[in-house]
Amino acid sequence: MTNIALELVNITKKFAHAETNSVTGVSLTINEGDFVTILGTSGSGKTTLLKMVNRIYESTSGDIFFYGENIKKLKVEDYRRKIGYVIQQIGLFPHMTVEQNIATVPKILHWNKEKINARVDELLKLVGLGDEHYKKRYPKQLSGGQQQRIGLARAMAADPQLMLMDEPFGAIDAITRQNLQDELINIQKKLNKTILFVTHDINEAFKLGDKIIIMDKGEVQQFDTPYNILFHPANDFVKQLIETENIINRLKVLRVENFVQPLTQPTKLADGVIHNDKFLDDVLAKFFETGKKRLVVIDDQEEPIGEISWDQFIQLKKIQDNVVRLDVQKKNIRRVNDHD
Amino acid sequence: MIMTNSIADFFNYFGEYHDDLLIMVAQHLQIVLTVLAISIIIAVPLSLVLYQSQLLSSIVLAILGALYAIPSLAFFAILIPICGLGMPTAVTVLVVYVQFILVRNTLAGFKSVDASILEAGRGMGLSKLQLFVKVQLPLALPSLLGGLRLAVIATIGMTTIAASIGAGGLGTLLFDGLRMDYAVKIVWGTVLAFLLSWAANRILLIFERRSLKKSRGELKTAIRN
């Protein structure tokens, strides 16, 4: 049974004195555990949309439901404490140590000292700054990337159900950025958070998102899986946006798990294997590396769950059709599960 | 000869009247502290209100600036018919004066807090009060204390003038000395007022610097090992 974490119904925002809407008629449903990226050019309304979710901005019209409750009816502070918020400018409190920054929300929730300390240690480890001495540092004594990690840790402190992230890796060099992206994917997998993540980097949006919201001029152009956006763009805007991507870049954003076929023969020790959370460019590399025509797909427990073949691979069109069929099957399975 | 005489007189005066001098210092401090306590209680909330509105803050600061420009003696004279002679009148006038210095600095302090820091605080669910106590106040504190230091020095100086309307304090020495043409009193009044200002300045400067380091996250004790 999948819960609906967030539902936006016809959300519009027009700032006072502005001539046009910044966001117009956005309706969408986000399931619990979804990692949703919001992609769009500068000024397309990404930040405005995000800030209406935690009521930093009030929507001009429309309603937002958080686990079924209209957020206008909730006490705004209580509601925000259930949401982790990471802003582009990081916004760490400069007069507080790393530890104090992270402990801010747990403290106002009156957690006891041991619990707070344990939580701080846990989070620092999670974001890769587990070394004891980081705790007592002030934000100024950290690099930009480290500050960004602390911002992430602080946002997760009270174990929020929903995370809102506004271009959190915007100001970070490419390598550190990739590391942080990978870590975020790991964290999301481990903790099954629902994440709304704003970016204007198309690669980032495709790499991170299970689903992508594409925005232009304050309107949602398409809200779909990376696969569907690449192969079934909803309109010319989306088409143009993805046309800038070459074939290799497209492979980079397609996850193996979407292309797994049933095993055609028993697995052998000599088989080439590929992990199901890898991407199709990794598959391509593996084909070249091993010289095999067939790779066995394994899951987290290293159990074989299917295969992916060279023949299937070179006919993307065919893959596409199969995946669509698989998608339908998955949905049917989900529906069956939903009923019990 | 006259010189050494005067110096001897100066110290003899202390020997004879040190109790009176101490009482006057105490009176002076009492006025200064009363003025500051009332002023801060007014200035901090006022600054917070003004922080919400650019228009309001420029109007109020213009008014406070104009009041600050009135010579203190004239101000006392205006208020005597309303409040009478003595300490309450003096305190009222000084509170009004000090508002300009305190509000301007406190407001500057609040404005210096980065908008993204406040947004982060609001976004994580801090209430207005929590945001004020945990974030805005500590970050505005250096500027606030800077204003306080200037205000203290100005108040110590202006309080001497308040003696002219019978408020007491070290100004009494100055005005008595002038009336009686007795230089030793004037010198004692001047020296003590100067010492008070100097000490207040030194002490407040310590707090101000500390709060500045704290607000910037530069306290040395931060990193162990």
Ligand SMILES: Nc1ncnc2c1ncn2[C@@H]1O[C@H](COP(=O)(O)OP(=O)(O)OP(=O)(O)O)[C@@H](O)[C@H]1O
């Ligand atoms: N506080 C505000 N007052 C008035 N207009 C605003 C405000 N904030 C944003 N806008 C306008 O709303 C539109 C959308 O802005 P928004 O910040 O949501 O864009 P964005 O997609 O986040 O862009 P970027 O990638 O540059 O951050 C822009 O035209 C902007 O000028």
Ligand SMILES: [Mg+2]
């Ligand atoms: Mg933005």
